[in-house]
Amino acid sequence: MTKPQRILVFQQKGSGEPKIAGLRKYGEGLYRIDVFSIDEPLPPVLDDTRPYLPEVIEADLVLDYLKHPDLSEDLAKRCAALRIPVVASGKKVKVPGVYIPVTCCGLGRPGRLGLYEERFGAPEVDVVLENGCIQKVVVRRGAPCGATWEAAKKIEGWSVEDAAVRYGLEVQYFCVADPSGWDPLYGKSPVHFAGHMHKRAMAKALERLGVIAEEAESENSEPDRHLCV
Known part of the structure; x- marks a missing residue:
């Protein structure tokens, strides 16, 4: 144990x-x-x-x-x-x-943080697909505020074309970072940075399955609602 x-x-x-x-x-x-x-x-x-x-x-x-x-x-x-x-x-x-890191979900794997960095930090997710839609999101690593897990529930049923952008948007609703902050290095507020990190994590998960999600201009733009039925 x-x-x-x-x-x-x-x-x-x-x-x-x-x-x-x-x-x-x-x-x-x-x-x-x-x-x-x-x-x-x-x-x-x-x-x-x-x-x-x-x-x-x-x-x-x-x-x-x-x-x-x-x-x-x-x-x-x-x-x-x-x-x-x-x-x-x-x-x-x-x-x-x-x-x-800019936000808790921007933490990499420095190799000195023990079990914490195995579970918390920059998001890492896997997805299960069915008929071109997200059936399930499995979170392997995420933000300690829980936004990674909570947002994952919200995109189940979305099409793969919209999943990455939608994930980034949903995370911003759950993120507890101060939205008024601004990081000049990344050109984003902490909340928008969190959205970007999760959008990228979802895109990588889809790429591992051979699916390339369509890129939207911004993770702040609302995609058309393409739900599986």
């Missing part, structure tokens, strides 16, 4: 709750999740974060859903000193051992 990976989640005022719920729902019992919450009001600048962070950090992996940049910076440095890897999606922290 696989030993559960110890994951310590840091959040502020419930900022990580949707992803904590997703980890527990879709983690298949692979993780022991502990949560450290900071709920009190904080000043814009924290010269000393020690009163707010735990004295001892023990985990195989830390997930940073904190909002205050000073907390994230000092947490990253402490974890680096302890050789504990950190996933801090959307952050600008530049500390060795800290992984900062």
Whole structure:
């Protein structure tokens, strides 16, 4: 039996709750999740974060859903000193051992994150087809917020021509990233980036079956509704 990976989640005022719920729902019992919450009001600048962070950090992996940049910076440095890897999606922290994808579903497989990276990160899906339509979507890896799995249910019954674009759209409805953010490197908001990642994952799944889905100009455009009957 696989030993559960110890994951310590840091959040502020419930900022990580949707992803904590997703980890527990879709983690298949692979993780022991502990949560450290900071709920009190904080000043814009924290010269000393020690009163707010735990004295001892023990985990195989830390997930940073904190909002205050000073907390994230000092947490990253402490974890680096302890050789504990950190996933801090959307952050600008530049500390060795800290992984900062644009969104949680933009995380690759760096090889240091243990069981977490096997189940969560950039989406990987397989599909079962019947008569040119999506019969079932099997999620092998996805976003910790659960959007990958929830959106997969919504495209069952769609034609292969529309499946990739539709998947990207459905994911945006479930994504919990801040839609007001904008990443100049990718030219997308985090929500649109998530849609793009899932559109690409579906296209790859179809390509493995020898099916090339028609490309739409944008994953934000609504395809005609082609459902199997």
